[in-house]
Amino acid sequence: MDNINFFFEDIERPLYLSDESKQWLVQIAQHFEAKIIELNYIFCSDNYLLEINRQYLNHDYYTDIITFGYSDSILFIEADAFISIERTEENAQSIGITAEEELHRVMAHGLLHLLGFKDKTEAEAAEMRKMEDWALSLRVPRGT
Template sequence: MKVLLKNQQKRIVINPERIKKVLKKAFKLLNLQKAELSILFVNDRRMRALNRQYRGVDRTTDVLAFPQQEGYKLKVASYRLKNKEDFLRNSLPFTHNSPLVLGDIVINIHKAKCQANEFGLTFYDELNRLLIHGLLHLLYYDHEKSRYHNQKMRKKEKELLNRIS
């Protein structure tokens, strides 16, 4: 597992090791130990600009995800396949020795802090939720597609968060 973190906001201190620990557990649960992703932490202003640029929505949001493997449907091992080897054989065109580059997650740290207060959560509980939410988007879960897909994604999100805690 390889996680690249970049923090472009200065107001809120984050613990990179804590974040990597959560992602390591999630990767293990999803049989994605050889996967890579990058995470960018930003403020409201930067997130609004990114949301406008990539989604055409002129407001801030809490998380954006940019899958690296456009055009491919990832088969998440813990959902459809029995083991890691099946996942490696049946997903993307890469060798067993090369990493699976999932993509990029952008998290609005300021919005995460506000939402934690709003939902009565700790900052890291909300940050974990956003990390898992973004990760699932990289695996082609899409809650905006339909009610069914929303329920499917929320269920997987809840399952992972419960098992990580």
């Protein structure tokens, strides 16, 4: 799993990220017969991600994830995914789930986009949510 990397910009490393998280991401990709060439998750603050959103997408709002894919094929994943830890923690609190579960949902969301899933329309968003739930069902909770 040397092809999946976790980096941390201006935040502390979340305690619940582990090699099991990386194995889980590989499992998701393999389900779709995709190979992860290099997938970098960069965990950061709201302000760090806001600056990326402004600079590269011309959006002036907070978001939980921005994914930049570098491959022309959904079968070969090469990407950087920037995730705001602050945003995922706030979202988790507002919907009543753990920060760990929400962070993993967002990680899966980014990977699912790279695998070709979209969420612009209501139908696409419903399918994306279904796929996120499926992805989360594959995770083995820590300590079991």
